[in-house]
Amino acid sequence: MKTLLINPHISHESVSKRIVGGTQEPLGLAYLAAALEKNNYPVEILDAEALGISDQEIAEYVSSNNFDIVGMTMTTMTFSVAVNIIKAIKNLSDVIIHVGGPHPTILTVETLEYSHEIDVVVIGEGEATIVELMDAIKNNKDFNTVKGIAYRKGNDIFFTDKRSNIEDIDTIPFPARHLLPMKLYRGKPSAGEKLPIYSIFGARGCPFGCTFCSSVLGKKYRYHSAKRICDEIEHLISDYGAKTIVFKDETFTLNRKHVTDLCQEMINRNLNKKIIWTCATRVNLVNRDLLELMKKAGCRLIHYGVESGNQRLLDIINKGIKLEEVISTFKLTREVGIVMGSYFMLGLPSETLEESLNTIEFAKLADPDWVSFTITIPYPGSKMYDQLKEKDMIKTFDWDVYNTGSGYSDKPLPYVTEGRNEKELKDLQRRAMKEFYFRPKIILRHLMHVRSYDSLKRHIKGGLNLS
Numbered sequence: 001m002k003t004l005l006i007n008p009h010i011s012h013e014s015v016s017k018r019i020v021g022g023t024q025e026p027l028g029l030a031y032l033a034a035a036l037e038k039n040n041y042p043v044e045i046l047d048a049e050a051l052g053i054s055d056q057e058i059a060e061y062v063s064s065n066n067f068d069i070v071g072m073t074m075t076t077m078t079f080s081v082a083v084n085i086i087k088a089i090k091n092l093s094d095v096i097i098h099v100g101g102p103h104p105t106i107l108t109v110e111t112l113e114y115s116h117e118i119d120v121v122v123i124g125e126g127e128a129t130i131v132e133l134m135d136a137i138k139n140n141k142d143f144n145t146v147k148g149i150a151y152r153k154g155n156d157i158f159f160t161d162k163r164s165n166i167e168d169i170d171t172i173p174f175p176a177r178h179l180l181p182m183k184l185y186r187g188k189p190s191a192g193e194k195l196p197i198y199s200i201f202g203a204r205g206c207p208f209g210c211t212f213c214s215s216v217l218g219k220k221y222r223y224h225s226a227k228r229i230c231d232e233i234e235h236l237i238s239d240y241g242a243k244t245i246v247f248k249d250e251t252f253t254l255n256r257k258h259v260t261d262l263c264q265e266m267i268n269r270n271l272n273k274k275i276i277w278t279c280a281t282r283v284n285l286v287n288r289d290l291l292e293l294m295k296k297a298g299c300r301l302i303h304y305g306v307e308s309g310n311q312r313l314l315d316i317i318n319k320g321i322k323l324e325e326v327i328s329t330f331k332l333t334r335e336v337g338i339v340m341g342s343y344f345m346l347g348l349p350s351e352t353l354e355e356s357l358n359t360i361e362f363a364k365l366a367d368p369d370w371v372s373f374t375i376t377i378p379y380p381g382s383k384m385y386d387q388l389k390e391k392d393m394i395k396t397f398d399w400d401v402y403n404t405g406s407g408y409s410d411k412p413l414p415y416v417t418e419g420r421n422e423k424e425l426k427d428l429q430r431r432a433m434k435e436f437y438f439r440p441k442i443i444l445r446h447l448m449h450v451r452s453y454d455s456l457k458r459h460i461k462g463g464l465n466l467s
């Protein structure tokens with residue numbers, strides 16, 4: 001019984017690919033594959049995004065290799081692409097199709113109703129469920145014995161008992177990276193010059209309530225032990241020659257004791273001499289001692305989620321930070337010598353033109369090294385989506401339009417805040433990027449970090465895409 005797990009392609013709309021190139025490992029699928037391998041189920045991963053292959057080529061690969069079961073991961077942005085791939089597969093092969101990931105977890109019934117080719121939706125974390133699903137298929141048991149799924153039987157859709165999240169995530173094996181085309185992943189230039197760059201997901205869940213977030217991994221923060229994370233780093237160094245690690249955790253410094261232990265363990269194992277690393281967190285969850293320790297442990301860059309340069313909007317989106325905290329933390333981070341990236345959003349609900357301009361000015365004032373300005377999209381699963389849907393302010397539920405490459409595609413925006421228009425927001429986004437990056441101080445700062453011809457080319461490509 002052979003399973004294929006597919007990462008659908010997003011390339012033509014992927015902002016990182018359009019502007020700077022490169023893709024990242026689909027860690028969710030690699031975790032699922034590891035769980036299957038641990039239970040002796042043969043599995044392969046096809047990363048269509050990294051490989052750049054067409055729907056037809058995927059369908060032919062499935063049929064010529066006699067897979068019995070195909071799994072596909074889906075976000076809202078990749079939903080339409082994934083559904084087309086599934087259609088192409090079912091045209092050629094009679095396989096069981098199951099899907100998982102944020103979109104089908106949130107809109108389970110809609111997913112099954114929209115695509116009749118999908119047999120099963122795995123809801124939430126998938127490691128335990130996928131193994132039970134395989135057991136049921138192998139032993140010809142009814143799907144109602146598998147917790148945490150919804151499935152189709154005849155014309156009806158059935159939900160089974162809910163599955164709780166995995167308490168101790170150290171029990172999950174390392175992602176099966178040996179099934180991924182590891183040489184094709186490049187990471188973003190903000191991660192630095194030391195290639196190859198690979199990612200680790202060190203913690204799951206986030207207790208905060210930002211209205212734009214649609215995380216499906218729960219509110220409870222569950223993290224891997226310092227030992228497990230350092231073992232995984234050593235594995236990435238020895239097997240793949242990793243030089244840079246990107247922590248994909250949503251809020252890296254949430255538990256200060258844990259981060260302190262982790263940094264200490266990295267230093268004890270001399271990992272700080274072998275790799276550099278990056279992470280993302282909130283401005284109110286660091287202090288000087290912690291930043292200094294992180295720097296000593298090899299932290300090169302921190303991405304801070306700032307979102308807006310207006311306190312009124314920060315409060316509306318329930319961000320729970322103050323603008324003064326942004327300024328003081330950015331100053332501190334620079335003093336400690338850690339590079340900074342900062343995420344901003346334009347077109348938040350009720351945002352005026354003046355407030356959008358404030359955000360651009362604030363980004364320059366706060367002075368990070370890297371920025372992104374994304375146009376607000378209310379993704380299903382977020383509080384913002386529910387609020388705007390209730391007010392009838394979402395223009396379309398055609399999910400293809402939600403793959404806007406953060407506003408950089410020619411697709412129309414599914415939501416435009418009151419009193420504003422699409423063209424103005426898209427123009428403003430480009431203006432924001434140009435105003436931020438095309439300043440002598442920033443150009444110089446970036447050129448000083450360029451260490452290779454390849455990197456110079458990536459910087460120039462990024463700049464040309466902005467102009």
Ligand code: B12
Nearest residue numbers: 028071072073075076077100101102122125126214215406
């Ligand atoms: C890494 C990441 C990225 C990377 C993608 C790298 C990659 N190849 O995965 C990059 C930086 C490119 C990215 C970009 C964006 N992202 Co993103 N990203 C993430 C992040 C932080 C981690 C994903 C991850 O690895 N998770 C770890 C694994 C363990 O979880 P998982 O993937 O969900 O998989 C588990 C389950 O869902 C399930 N499962 C998943 N798939 C399948 C399939 C099967 C068959 C089964 C059985 C089970 C199953 O089992 C897995 C193991 O437990 C998530 C947030 C999060 N906490 O997940 C956001 C997230 C996926 N991103 C999101 C968004 C909105 C974006 C952007 C639009 C942001 C922006 N404004 O630019 C862009 C869009 C890019 C695009 N066009 O698609 C949203 C998606 C919301 C939604 N409704 O779909 C999320 C959930 C963030 C959030 N909290 O709102 N992202």
